[in-house]
Amino acid sequence: MSFRTAEPALKDVLDDIAKGNTQLPDFQRGWVWDDNHIKSLIASLSLSYPIGAVMFLEAGGVPFKPRLFAGVNLQPAPKPKTLVLDGQQRLTSMYLSLRSGQAVPTRTEKGADIRRFYFLDMAKCLDPEADREEAVISVPESLQVTTDFGRKVELDVSTPALQYEKRLCPVALIFDPMGYMNWKMGFAQHHAQNPEAAMFLMRFDQEIWLRFQQFKVPAIELTQDTPREAVCQVFEKVNTGGVTLTVFELMTATFAADVGAFNLREDWDARQERLTAKHDVLKAVDGTSFLTAVTLLVSYRRHLEKKTPVSCKRSDVLRLTLPEFKGLQAQLEAGFKRAAELLAEEKIFDTRSLPYATQLIPLAAIYAQLGSKALPDGIKQKLLRWFWSGVMGELYGGANETRFAMDMQDVVAWIDGGAEPRTVRDANFAPARLLSLQSRLAAAYKGLAALLMKHGGCDFISGTPIDVNTYFIKATDIHHVFPRTWCEKQKLPREQWNSVINKAPLTAETNRFISGDAPSVYLARIQKVKQVAPKSLDGFLDTHLIPVTHLRGDDFEGFLRLRAIALLDLIEQATGKAVPGRDSEETVKAFGGALVA
Template identity: 45%
Template sequence: MEKKFTSDEVPLAQLLDQAKSGKLQLPDFQRGWVWDDNHISSLLASLSLSYPIGAVMTLQTGNPDVRFRPRPLQGVELRGSVEPEFLLLDGQQRITSLYLALRSGAPVPTTDARNNPLERRYFADIKACIDPACDREDAIKGVPGDGLVKTFRGDVTLDVSTTEAQVAAGIFPLDRVMDYSETMSWHYAYVDNGPGERDERLQIWRTFHESVINAFYQYQVPTIALIRSTPKEAVCQVFEKVNTGGVSLTVFELLTATYAADDFNLRADWDERKRLLGAERLLRRFEATDFLQILTLLATFDRRKRELADKPGDDKASAVSCKRRDVLRLELADYRKWADEATEALRRVVRFLHGEHVYRANDVPYATQLVPLTAIFVALGDAVDRPHVQQMLQQWYWCGVLGEMYGGSTETRFANDLQDVTAWIGQDGPEPGTVREAQFQAARLLTLRTRNSAAYKGIYALLMKRGGRDFRTGKTIDVTAYLDDAIDIYHIFPQRWCAAHDIPMSVADSIVNKTAFDARTNHRVRGDAPSKYLARIESQDQVDAAYLDAILRSHGVDTVAVRADDFSTFFNARFERLLKQIEEAMGKPVNRSADRSESPFAGTSRDAERVREGIQALIKADESKVVEFKSTGRKSLKTGEKDDGVEWVIVKSITAFMNADGGTLLVGVADDGSIVGIEEDFPFVAKKNLDGWMLWLTELVVRTIGTVAAAGLDVRVAVIDGRTVARIDVAPAARPQFATPAKGEKRPHFYVRTNNNTRELHGREAVDYQKGHWTD
């Protein structure tokens, strides 16, 4: 393997000379020099004793792929532009301090321990330096730049402003130590005119020269030099590992320095884009490195497409990638080509996520998923606005969130998603890996308790997307209501109530027992039983009970169970409702255990009893905006024959509930609440029994409304007075639903539930309703 560096000991004098001439400079991404007076004095003391001060690292210039704008070390004044031979990657603080103190010839602009600015020149007390009992750090003195040490009253206590004054004080100026002729000139002045006898001065100077002057002049600095062919990603990695005391060298910093060599200010460009994007609350945590990953994905995706167009099937075509090394190779031309498109796409991504009821940066399940999503938006262009494309993107998005696919290494998935999703949508390709591989375990609902989990945040958004309205105001939770009314997620059965009724906190705190409403609504709750706080809302906020039931149903809540403070029935029903919503969002079934008993309250002996009690409670409460009775599903009680019109009434009711707040359809119950039983339909279904009736219902809904609608129904039955009643719970739909007759006219119909009635809306009335009901 080719060696990427050399290591040697380089004379300090040589390094300082290289800095002065411009042969050694800094890469522009390096932070400024910041050492204070104490650091500098301590460094000079160590050097005077020939103690190690650590290695430095340089990079040989000349690699066309590693071009950084250089800048001279602080204090170096160059005449014109000088192309460096080496860039100083590590050791800037030490080498700059030594240059300023020993080679610049000017006072050092530093600070004191309290960060107050001051100027210093550094001197060595000759006698103290050669006294073995004296601490060397006490022998190295920093004095004001004018050479005058004064008391706070202004009295001069030490004057070393001239050679004569320095000689008289026996203090050697260290800014002469690296210049042999200057050192000798000062030596002669000291021997001729210094304090004490001449022979004594000569002996003192010899000892000082051997132990201190030579230590500086002969000092060798361990130097690691990265050779010219070192790739940029290696420079970045090496810098971060050795430069622990400096800035973190991100790919953004490296590209900033690279683009600066072509007079492009990446930081200024990004700051302006960040300012514009910062107006979107959802993008408040979006960073420059995320943006660069998007551009790198697009650049490599475009390159691969062009190569395959020229040479189809080429297995050596460039890979699509946004790993660190690929971002570092992002050419300025590619940045300029894709930056504006990506910026505009980010705004469209925000609108897309608002449609999924994700509104703030804190609520984004996976911030990393914004990278491939934005790249996909750019690649698809205007096609993303087509309804079927939106649905496919929604499925991909929710599979990523609910399948928790972005929790580990992500760059490879980014690249695969960009290629797979665009092929899936634009070329009728196979399902993307993220869609194909995503799974949701039903029992996972019980472990989702905080917004630290992406799936928790996702289900929170789904609850709002499915039409969840605020308990008190009845408002649809759109972006305006969400932000203006401080919408958050709260317990339905409060923690205090759960603790008092021995509900395990692990269950009480799961997302099954939580939903979204505003802070004022939560104030109405006060930790009381649902029956109490719902009555309080009805009384204090003048909300009709039937209307409040509709709101509860919009959250997938069993109104009968909640009003009866029946936690286990509520929990089971909502557990299943959430799973159905997850299945609809992901476009695939959730994974269940063999006995389907993931809910802690499932499989108990009271299951059938609870269903029966729930139906009886609904019958007792009578029909409402969220409850409707139908005697039969297929048979006309007037003619005794199968009637397509009776079937269509079932379809209309289900569609109307989906287009409103959801609801419950009881089949087998007459308008007056008497029990008829679905047995009346059995002669007109295939198997002449309950299984046949259930199969008929599913096929009916699939034919007239769609497969998704059929999958979203929750159908349970109970025997009451010897007859079977079917309870069909219908969730509110995430988008408008249309019913198309299985026979005859194939025109789709749009139905809604208003008060106790099902109505069909047409034309402008239907459009206005849809705009007002579905805010996305």
């Protein structure tokens, strides 16, 4: 990759935009600057203040679909010579306000859409004591500023004569030589009886107008040999406005420029609708995730054929070809649907209850690779062991592309009779971690809630097990078993009562009925008011692995230790391996005893 530096005149830069020589790559976002930003930019130009460098990409290398700048209408659009990587907002603002001759479609600070023309208060521009931003005036498309719901005109510049009278110069004429010359002649004629006006106009020409003509724009131009992944990295590093370029946007522009002009955005929108029609949990999958899954499968199959490394990092996704995408997209779509079906069996129904959205990527790719081979229960149990090892071992919380590739190879090989995947071997859950699982921010917290629902998790009042219908209709969530209010009154340690050990999936209605009372009180109320037999209620509690005797006796300390033991047993069942450290010094200190039955 190489680059050139230059300082083209602002006039030439805007001319190239108008001619279509300079365009935007289609992955650039829409233009969003508001009215105040535009006025500030014009003020900076009038003072010859630096406005920052812009970055161009020489066209002809990476095949990005181009698009014209906002306000440029050329039919047909010519092939661009350069594409803008950094500076879109500034260049668009300058083109629309200074060069297009059109009202600028912008917005207020509050986001309301407006259309504006801009004027320079010539007197304020020449006053060294005046605030230059106050010298830039924004007026509606009607060229009249009104108040009282349009009944009172505060400023009228709708005719040249009114502009001459108020000495307000249209910004749109600054780079229009003929238009500006005619406007100056009109100004001189209007003020013909005032000798001071001629000197005033000359000063404005020399001190303000000339600054615009001489303004240079620092520019860096990447040459056409710049690879696609480098463009992506450069774009993100130079964009200081907080706009992150996603792989999906970059690939959308790339596929659009390919033979046949494939519209990845339309394809994904339709696919996303199909994916989420029956599976709320797949709302966690975005376009970039889908492309990553396709790349993972492409790389894995290439590995099988050529023994190349398996990888689905950002740079690998950016090298994905349209034929590769088209060849595997249907298999991956089916893979994601099968992944969602597996999670539904595990009582994970939506994005809120999904421990790791990222884990869907290798799971879908594995399903796509296995096809019908994944149907037998023995294969499903291996997939579940791998899934729960990733969740309870909290192994999918960081940069995961390396683990995606590792699991893709390991899990498929395991199913074919190979060794346990490294994710299964690496997974480890420390008993004391139960106390620090306090909210949905932790994947293991959501994982335990799902495991409890899978274990039976009957509602305290209705006795109905939680399935996909009751989960959504009854607004099931994770609530305290010993209510928060009661725990705080007893001055129990928050670390204990707010941990996952004291939580259970309950319907909103049941949680309200429990209120903030002691367990002995709310259990008695359930039996009396809701007419639930004590034995039945004990059975409902048992499905949540709740030590019934300790709960009925308001024995929080005994409850905490016994339920912690039960939750560790549940984790062992899911991961297929023992939880170490049940009787370690750390565990005994945290729970007042070993966590063994």
